[in-house]
Amino acid sequence: MAFTTTKSAFWxxxxxSAPFLLVSGPFGLLFGVLAAEAGLNVPEAFTFSLAVFAGSAQFTALQLLQENTPLMIVLVSALAVNLRVAMYSAxxxxxLGDAPLWQRACAAYLVVDQSYALSVVKFETEPDMTVPQRMAYFFGTNGxxxxxxxxATITGALVGAQIPESWGLDFVLPLAFLAMIGPMLRTPAHLVACFVAIAVSLPATLLPYNLGLIVAGLAGMMxxxxxxxxxxxxxxxxxxxxERQS
Known part of the structure; x- marks a missing residue:
C-alpha cells in the first residue's frame, strides 16, 4: 500500500496496532492490580507505567521492590530484562536515523515489542516510504x-486497592511471566537459554539481593x-x- 501523506501513515x-490491545490491555490491568497489592497508590502506579513504559521490566522491578531489594539491583535487573529493546533500536x-533528534528521542521511549514488530515489517515491505512517513507510522503503532x-494501569490500581490482601494476588506475577515467555520459545536456542536459566536460577537463589535473577539471565543468554x-x-x-556428495 502506498502512503500519500504522513497522516495516512499514522492512521x-x-x-x-489495534489487535494488540487484546494483549496489552489485560497485562496493563494486571500490573495495576499487582502494583496496588504491593502498596502503590493509583498516582504512583500510573507514574510507574508512564516513566518506564515497558511491561516485562515493570513486572520485574515491581517484584524486586516488593522484596526490599536495593534500588541499584532493581535498576540493573529491569535493564537486563529490557536489553532486547536496544537491539530493536539498532x-x-x-x-528512522535521519529523523529530527526530538522525534528519535520520543521514538526511543515508545520502542516496545509491538511497535518494533509492526514497524520493521512495514518498512521492509514498503521501501519507498519517506522518513517522515516511517516516523508517523511508528508513532501510530503506539496511538x-x-x-x-x-x-489499564489506572483501572487495575483502582480495582486492586479494593481486593483483600488475603487473596494473594502476588502469585499471579510469576504466572504472567510464564505467559509472556511461553510464546517466545520458538527455536532450539531459545529452549536452551530457557532451561539453562532455570537450572542456574535454583542454586542462585542463595545469592543476596536477588542477584540470582541477573546471574541466571546472563547464563541463559550465553x-x-x-x-x-x-x-x-x-x-x-x-x-x-x-555438496561434496553431489
Missing part, C-alpha cells in the same frame, strides 16, 4: 497501545548464543557434506 499504524536506526496501557552458533555450524557442515 495505518493505529489500525495495524534495527530501526537505518529507517492506541500506549494510552491503553496507561488507562548458553542460547552458544547453542545458536553450534546449530549454525552443524547446519553448515551438513550443507558442505551434501
Amino acid at each position: 495505518r499504524g493505529v489500525r495495524d 534495527s530501526l536506526t537505518p529507517y 492506541l497501545v500506549a494510552p491503553g496501557w496507561m488507562i 548458553a542460547g548464543a552458544q547453542a545458536e552458533l553450534w546449530l549454525e555450524r552443524a547446519a553448515a557442515r551438513q550443507t558442505a557434506k551434501r
Whole structure:
C-alpha cells in the first residue's frame, strides 16, 4: 500500500496496532492490580507505567521492590530484562536515523515489542516510504497501545486497592511471566537459554539481593548464543557434506 501523506501513515499504524490491545490491555490491568497489592497508590502506579513504559521490566522491578531489594539491583535487573529493546533500536536506526533528534528521542521511549514488530515489517515491505512517513507510522503503532496501557494501569490500581490482601494476588506475577515467555520459545536456542536459566536460577537463589535473577539471565543468554552458533555450524557442515556428495 502506498502512503500519500504522513497522516495516512499514522492512521495505518493505529489500525495495524489495534489487535494488540487484546494483549496489552489485560497485562496493563494486571500490573495495576499487582502494583496496588504491593502498596502503590493509583498516582504512583500510573507514574510507574508512564516513566518506564515497558511491561516485562515493570513486572520485574515491581517484584524486586516488593522484596526490599536495593534500588541499584532493581535498576540493573529491569535493564537486563529490557536489553532486547536496544537491539530493536539498532534495527530501526537505518529507517528512522535521519529523523529530527526530538522525534528519535520520543521514538526511543515508545520502542516496545509491538511497535518494533509492526514497524520493521512495514518498512521492509514498503521501501519507498519517506522518513517522515516511517516516523508517523511508528508513532501510530503506539496511538492506541500506549494510552491503553496507561488507562489499564489506572483501572487495575483502582480495582486492586479494593481486593483483600488475603487473596494473594502476588502469585499471579510469576504466572504472567510464564505467559509472556511461553510464546517466545520458538527455536532450539531459545529452549536452551530457557532451561539453562532455570537450572542456574535454583542454586542462585542463595545469592543476596536477588542477584540470582541477573546471574541466571546472563547464563541463559550465553548458553542460547552458544547453542545458536553450534546449530549454525552443524547446519553448515551438513550443507558442505551434501555438496561434496553431489
